[in-house]
Amino acid sequence: MLTFRGGALALLLALTGLLAVFGTSAPAARAQEPVGSILYLDMTLNREGILEVTERVTVPPGERFTMTLPLRVQISEDSERRFAVTDIETSGPGSATIADDLFTVDAGPGETTVSYSVRNTVSDAEGSQVFRWFGVLNVDLAEIHASLISPSFEMGIVECLLGPIGNTRPCAQVRIEPDGVMYLDQTNLRRGESVDLTLQIPPGTVPPNADITGPGDSPFAVTGPVLVAFGLLLAALVALAAYIFWVRRQSVPAEPMEPLVRNGGRTHFSSPAGILPGEAGVLLDGHSDPTDIAATVVDLAVRNYLWISRIGETQWRLVRVNPADDQLRAYERTVYDALLPPGTDAVTMAELAAPGRLPTKPLRRAMVTDAVDRGAFIDPVRRRIPLWLGGGLIVLGAAVTVLAALLAGHALVGVAIALAGGALLAAQRFLPVRTAFGRTLTAQVRGLQRGLEQVTSRQIPPGDRELVFSRGLPYMVVWSRADNWVRTFRDIDPSADDDPGLYWFGGFEGDRDLHRFAVHFPYFITAIESLFPTE
DSSP: OEEEOOOTTOOOSGGGGGSOOOSOOOOOOOTTSOOSOEEEEEEEEOTTSOEEEEEEEEEOTTOOEEEEEESEEEEETTEEEEOEEEEEEEESSOEEEEETTEEEEEEOSEEEEEEEEEESOOEEETTEEEEEEEEEESSOEEEEEEEEEOSOSOOEEEEEEEEETTSOEEOSSEEEOTTSOEEEEEEEEOTTEEEEEEEEEOTTSSOOOOEEEOTTTSTTOOOHHHHHHHHHHHHHHHHHHHHHHHHHTOOOOOOOOOOEEEETTEEEEOOGGGOOHHHHHHHHHSSOOHHHHHHHHHHHHHTTSEEEEEEETTEEEEEEOSOOOTTSOHHHHHHHHHHSOTTOOEEEHHHHTSTTSSOHHHHHHHHHHHHHHTTSBOOHHHHTHHHHHHHHHHHHHHHHHHHIIIIISOTHHHHHHHHHHHHHHHHHTTSOSBOHHHHHHHHHHHHHHHHHHTOOGGGSOHHHHHHHHHHHHHHHHHTTOHHHHHHHHTTSOGGGGSSOSOTTEESOTTOSSSHHHHHHHHHHHHHHHHTSOOO
């Protein structure tokens, strides 16, 4: 068996295929008549710095050949060198395996051929590239014949020593031919003898790839700057978590709000701070959805900008009643103009459902923009700052890690920077959407919701019931409680105000209650919502 070690300039652990015969049991032969296993090696150092080895061993009957190459070699008390063997192919009675950081070739009588590649073999030296091979024989070997080709014919032997450790002699049978091929031929090598070969090639011949590490040599070692970086990272994470926890606890208590205002014997509906139904929906969940737009359409009808007419069991028409004016907020005007653009006084639901007829994204964007303009939401550009910063830190951290690993060490500093970026990206989804004013409005919306759920028709004079029902309905649409609201008012007489039917929803003018309306209205809301699908 061969045991290999390399210096800081060592290249070829796998050249050890030259040596290492373990377990041969042939008797000692006379020098002039070698008897035992014979090893042939053809080696090529390619332009990528990988040593390609073809090893052919002939084993006499009754003997066995075993070669073991360590892939992790201790070269000093606190450093080691690592090699890698890949692309292994065998033919004949032998086998080759890698286990426990050892590359082992085992062959019985006959001829075995093993091909493999050795990586991490080349080191730079001042003014040249150098590799060194050092092997110790643990068994007798009858003959060894090796050749080595490198990308440069300007290969030189710096030193070649043979013999017991501490008592070596110059190799007598190693040479480099004019064509740049190195040959090594030796016979009758004995247990305990070593071969120490150092070769030199011109600088830059192949990419240096020697993997030699020790304490502090690894670019990923834990160093002072790394500890500082991770300390700052931990402090930043704690501060960020504390900020998110504090902000998310700043919610305003939602006390029930009375939606009914009584004045001079009349009862009216009132929303806190003039909050509109679509705005209420955006405030509640932080984004615009089809329900918010549907509630806005109903509210426009309730406020006499539109009239909804039933023209079939599952078909409706929207009719312009009054033009858009200054009483409409920007997002309401956007919805109104999308439904009834200039020059259009009426449109059916079927026409609105035509592909490309309604621009969903601009409508949703307009609703969110309104909340930002009112000061309820944080500007989306500001909210994207953590996203941009987090992505930038990840890219910066990756770049610092790579550069530090290649040049200066302390590569874990880059890892800390990248982790900070990842934390920002993860935290961005927990950062607040609403401002302090927005949180107050949201609490008022919830209070309005609780107040509406406590309203009964008996609290309202008969002549005001239709208007209160109509004004409150869009808000109940927002939080999917319209069925309950209609059920509460389904027995009212919409003609009690001396005007038959609901003033904003046609088709039931002769009804003295809202029972038929209660059946058809959910289908209308579903049809409106289907015009603005979630993307």
